[in-house]
Every structure is written in C-alpha cells, then in structure tokens.
Amino acid sequence: MSKPKVIWLQSISCNGNSHSFLNHSELFGILAHFELLYHPLLETPYGLEVLFEKSLACDILILEGSFRKEGFKKLGEEVFNVAYHYATLAKHIVTVGSCASFGGVFQAYDPEAITGFCFNGEQPTPLYEQFSSKLITLSGCPIHPKWLSFVLMSLAKSLPLPLDSLHRPEELYASTVHSGCSRNEYFEWKVDAKQFGQKEGCLFYEQGCQAPFTAGSCNKILWNESSSKTRVGTPCFGCTSPSFPKKGLFTTPKNMGIPASMPTGVPRRAYLTATGIAKSFTIPRLEGRLFTYEMAQKD
C-alpha cells in the first residue's frame, strides 16, 4: 500500500510550527509512514520550483502561515494560488498554527486582507464551503508537535477524528488548557499568584491566564515532554483561540475586580457565588511558598 503523499506549504509565517514539529521526539518514525514531497526546512524530493509548477500529487496538504489572496508571492507566484491548487487535490487539509487556521499574529498587519485559509477569526472565509469537508484545524502558536503527529497518524490509519465547530480534533481541543494545570488547587481556593515564574498561586485572577476558557491540551500533552506555560508560572495566552492574539497578555481584564471572561461554560452567577465563598476561607497551606532552597554559602 502506498504511503500518503504530504505537502507542507508555508504562506506568511514565522516558521514556528515547522520548528515545533522538528522537536518531535519521534519525528522520523512518524514521517516514515508518509511520503513527504515538500517541506520548507526538511530535505524532501522536490524543491519550491517544482512545487510551484503545481505538478505534484497530494493526499495531505499541511498549511502553515496566514493567507492573503494577493500580495504575498514566492517565485513570482501568489502563494495563495498554489495553496488553492493543492487544496483542491488533497484528501485532507491540515492548517497548522493559528495563522493558517484563523489569521493569527500576521493579521494585525492588514486585518481586511490577511486571514486563515478557511477561517477569519471564527468566521468562515469564502473557501470554507469548498474545503470544509476535508479541513482539519490545528490552532496554536505554535502547535504541539504531538498534536500534528496524532492527526497525521489518525489519517494514515483511517481512524475516526471527531472535530469541533472550528474543525479542531476534539481529542486535543475538547477540554480547556486549565485541565491538568498543576495550579488547580490555587484556582479552586482563589489564591492569586504573587508574581510570575513561581510554583504557587493561580495566574487567572491577576496575571492574565486564559487557560480556563481556552480549548487545548497543553497541560495534558506536555511541552518538551515535561512542562507547560502555566507550570512554569507564565499565563496561558489563549493561542489556540480564534481571537488570538489579544492585547495585554500578562494582565487579567476585569470589571470592578470581576474577571471579564468566565471559565468556559460556567454561568457568571455560579462562578461568582462559588469563588466568593472560596475566597472567604484562608487555607494556610496555600498561602505561602511550598518550599524554598537554601542557597549554599560562598566562601
């Protein structure tokens, strides 16, 4: 049985998702299941010139970077047209990263013209109707390498891949980034983090953490197989959301002390009642440092 033919095409991109994928601990084991015809960074059988002749076959098209219909050319050709050509051929289109998925960071340069391939934020672009039946969205900035390998191997094995309304695999995006956070105890008892980079405290109340309302598995499929933003004391920036990037990522927007965004699906009354009661109690174990290192005395 022949291997699925894969093309990885970059539009307006920082290379972030390509680089992230190169960090996959089993990169070449994964790629062995596919015929990777073109990748911007990896050695592949074909170069950009051949790719842009639009003569290659394609089963899985991976798109990275934001798109504009006109004004972003490589080799004198609009990248959008090349992407469109292979999109019509491919059995599956996987948009990797929030730029290709929703518009992402580059959209700020020209919000009217720059979008994701099939979504502009959470609104479908004109291409959506044509390609939605084969679209898989992997949003994130960047995506975790294992999110992509999960999707690729599922496609290679023809396994079912349930998707949410934005075409993101539910296996990866059905829960929030908050799920699995090592700070959940602090969230439950409403104990704020006192500063960035510490093990203690919840970053949702003051430091801008968007994990309770961001779909993703960052605290379940750990980064570098060991950690996540929130685990090292940095807020979740909500990078998998169609609204990414927001401004003021290190501050929680509040209305008279009440977080402007509620945890996903939690009614505001329920949240305020529960947190108001939790805040009424002091849990000494959660108030101080968990432990400190005694620094060795220098002679």
Next chain:
Amino acid sequence: MKRTDKRALKRESIIQVALQLFSLHGFHKTTIPDIASKLQMSVGNLYNYFSSKDVLAKEIIKYTSEVLGDEIRLINMKSISSEEKIHQIVEVYFTMTIEKPEMIEYFLRVYLSHREVFKDGCEGMTCVSGFMTEIMIFFDDGVASGELRNQDFFSAFGLFMGYLGGMAFLQGEEILPQRLSAYIDDTSRNIYYALKSEG
C-alpha cells in the same frame, strides 16, 4: 401537601418569627423559648429544625441575603441602563426597609454587630453570597457596557451599600425629616454620579 413541603414552610415561618424577634429585642435578649412560644410550638420541636440559636442566626442571614438577592436579580435581568438599575435597587432596598424593616435591621443590628456568632460558618461572603453575587453582576454589567467606571469592587460596593445602610439606619432611628421614599431619587442620582464612567 407533601411532608417535605410542610417542613419547608414551617422552617421558613420559624426564620421569619425569629427574624422579627431578633431585630426587635436584640440577639442576646431573644431566646429559643421566646421564638417557640410566639410560634406556638414546643422548644423541643423547634430544635428539630435548628439545633441552636447560633445556627438559626446563620440561616436567617442566608435567608435575608437570598430574598434581597432575588429582588436584585430581577433588576439585573432587565434590559435597562445601569442608571435605571441603580434607581430600582435603591427603591427595592428602601421599600424593604419600610415594609420589612426586620430584614434590614437584622443585617445591621445582628449580623454586623455580633460577629462572634457568625465567625464559624459564615466566614466572609459565605452567608451573604446570594446578595453579593447579584451586586457583582450589576457592577460587571455596568462596566462592560461602559456606563460605569472600572474601579476596585469594594470601593464601589462600599459607596453603594454603605450609603443605603446609612439611610436605613437613619430611618430606623427616626432621624430622617421626610419619609424614606422621598429620598429615592436623590440617593439614586448621587450613587449614579459617583459610579458613572468619566467623560
């Protein structure tokens, strides 16, 4: 009527009678036999509903908080401006002060004055969350719509509820030269001007 419904009704009637007696005679001067006697029930039976006077006191504050919270919730759910909501909240509060003075009196003269009774079991917001949640929602909506100025919750809360509590106290002391209802418009306007966004 189901037995559970009957029990719930009896429970509420105990709360209402105790609320009146506590507010009228003070927390310490009111005894469980006084409450039982007023309800024409035995002391032993009353203890089937509330195991102590302290437990009853805590249930009463939860009850009053829920009653006031329910009124404000109805206002919060209306599609009206924050200015109009302030007016309606003040109206509800002052009307309650006049028609059910025991509700407000209990808060001012029992809950706030006998912290030793409430310190275990009514920490912080736990017994007044029904009311506090609705006030938070009122502020949150007002700031989100741009009508109210974004500021620390407690500076806004203190201004709003401290003012209303002060007026209720003056009413209770019979110091006000006019009927309390005559102060609704000015009080509402003062609160709105203090809380509205600049510009």
